[in-house]
Amino acid sequence: xxxxxxxxxxxxxxxxxxxxxxxxxxxxxxxxxxxxxxxxxxxxxxxxxxxxxxxxxxxxxxxxxxxxxxxxxxxxxxxxxxxxxxxxxxxxxxxxxxxxxxxxxxxxxxxxxxxxxxxxxxxxxxxxxxxxxxxxxxxxxxxxxxxxxxxxxxxxxx
Numbered sequence: 001x002x003x004x005x006x007x008x009x010x011x012x013x014x015x016x017x018x019x020x021x022x023x024x025x026x027x028x029x030x031x032x033x034x035x036x037x038x039x040x041x042x043x044x045x046x047x048x049x050x051x052x053x054x055x056x057x058x059x060x061x062x063x064x065x066x067x068x069x070x071x072x073x074x075x076x077x078x079x080x081x082x083x084x085x086x087x088x089x090x091x092x093x094x095x096x097x098x099x100x101x102x103x104x105x106x107x108x109x110x111x112x113x114x115x116x117x118x119x120x121x122x123x124x125x126x127x128x129x130x131x132x133x134x135x136x137x138x139x140x141x142x143x144x145x146x147x148x149x150x151x152x153x154x155x156x157x158x
Contacts, residue, residue: 003073005088005122010112011074018065021058029055068111077157084155086130088122093154094130097138102153107131 006014029051036048077089086092091106105120107130113121120127129139135155141148 001071004068004071004109004111005075006072006109007089007112008074008076010109011069011072014065014069014111018062018069021062021065025058026062029058072109080157082155082157084135086133086152086155087157088131089157091156091158092130092152093156094126094139094150095153097149097151 032051033048033055036045036051039045039047042048075089077087080087080089082090086107088107088109091104093102093104095102103118105118105126107122107127108119110121110123113119113124122131125143126141129141129150130152133139133152135152137152139150139152141150
């Protein structure tokens, strides 16, 4: 079984969602099904069918989260001995050589990636180009517009 890397923050977020679904959503949907069932004929009861569909979604998401949490390896980047090397969990400042624009990315697990928050998946092309490189190294990333050259300006382990 291959473990999937995950940051502490990502692990906590998934655990919180799982607990919310189990402790709050599941009891609410059970009550909604019970109430809809009390209305009579289940064949033509839209409330009942909607509640059962919602229950199916919640139970599926619970199974999905439990599976992800059981197969993850939580990595605390602050406790790893680092020497300026880009690794999983590090926050990297990149400088686009052509445009002089800077961007900051944190390398995270697949389920944590959110480009709006500048969190990119460890399997993304930019992450793959950065992993193992050092501060001041240049990387080349293949983009839809062609090759983009970046310089690694700063590597943080926060």
